[in-house]
Amino acid sequence: MADPETDDEALTWAGDEQEIVRPARQVPPAATGRESGAPTLVALGVLGGIAVLESIGWLRGVLSATLEATLQPGPGALGAFAFGVNVLGRVAAVVAPILWFVLAAWRIRTPTRRFAWLALGAVLLLPWPALLGLL
Amino acid sequence: MTVAAEAAPRRPGLRLAIVLAFLLAFLWQLLGAVSNLLAWAGFAAVLHRQLSAFAWLVLGAGVLVPIAAYVLAVLLGRARTPGTLALMLVVAYAASQALTLSLLAFFQVGIGVR
Numbered sequence: 403m404a405d406p407e408t409d410d411e412a413l414t415w416a417g418d419e420q421e422i423v424r425p426a427r428q429v430p431p432a433a434t435g436r437e438s439g440a441p442t443l444v445a446l447g448v449l450g451g452i453a454v455l456e457s458i459g460w461l462r463g464v465l466s467a468t469l470e471a472t473l474q475p476g477p478g479a480l481g482a483f484a485f486g487v488n489v490l491g492r493v494a495a496v497v498a499p500i501l502w503f504v505l506a507a508w509r510i511r512t513p514t515r516r517f518a519w520l521a522l523g524a525v526l527l528l529p530w531p532a533l534l535g536l537l
Numbered sequence: 538m539t540v541a542a543e544a545a546p547r548r549p550g551l552r553l554a555i556v557l558a559f560l561l562a563f564l565w566q567l568l569g570a571v572s573n574l575l576a577w578a579g580f581a582a583v584l585h586r587q588l589s590a591f592a593w594l595v596l597g598a599g600v601l602v603p604i605a606a607y608v609l610a611v612l613l614g615r616a617r618t619p620g621t622l623a624l625m626l627v628v629a630y631a632a633s634q635a636l637t638l639s640l641l642a643f644f645q646v647g648i649g650v651r
Contacts, residue, residue, distance in 0.1 A: 487565055494630055495637075502628055502631075502632060505628045523632075531641070
């Protein structure tokens with residue numbers, strides 16, 4: 403193996419003020435303990451994109467007049483509490499596809515099971531209120 | 538759901554608190570679904586009519602969704618750390634809310650609101 407100091411000397415010219423920095427060593431993918439093949443990344447990207455689109459669809463659906471009409475603040479403290487909890491539920495529905503994607507992509511290590519759960523989430527959490535509004 | 542191998546849970550009190558806190562949230566959702574079912578059944582009775590099979594199916598599924606989501610999340614997360622269990626319950630709650638709204642949208646189509 404070459405001596406690093408000799409390498410540095412070889413990369414420096416007399417009179418140069420700017421030192422040439424040696425490139426950092428690349429860590430092989432296997433050393434990280436996670437699979438990072440291109441198909442896996444592409445599939446994760448596609449499913450992540452679907453999750454984001456579904457969340458946008460949910461936002462449209464929740465803000466539509468027909469669903470908004472089902473959410474009215476009731477009288478008194480209990481009515482206000484119920485309204486707040488129901489609004490929280492609508493917010494949860496909007497972020498559901500992204501949360502599902504993050505949980506499955508982050509916590510499930512077995513690739514087959516991870517993609518099975520990701521596909522299930524993509525199908526299960528289709529934004530039907532928005533889709534039915536478009537049909 | 539098979540998640541990353543984790544150490545055995547060591548804080549049963551915290552896990553119980555998480556499970557009970559989310560139980561309240563799911564029970565609130567269940568209460569909404571049951572009251573929705575009873576309200577529509579009562580409305581149909583006032584009109585001297587019967588709810589259609591489609592309406593029973595959609596409103597009944599609305600009752601089952603929060604129960605299934607909660608039970609599934611607790612079963613799948615029972616051997617995980619409290620943080621993972623809480624995350625799974627959050628996702629289950631969010632998915633349950635989304636499915637309930639989907640059923641509501643189908644119901645609105647069924648009764649001609651949409």
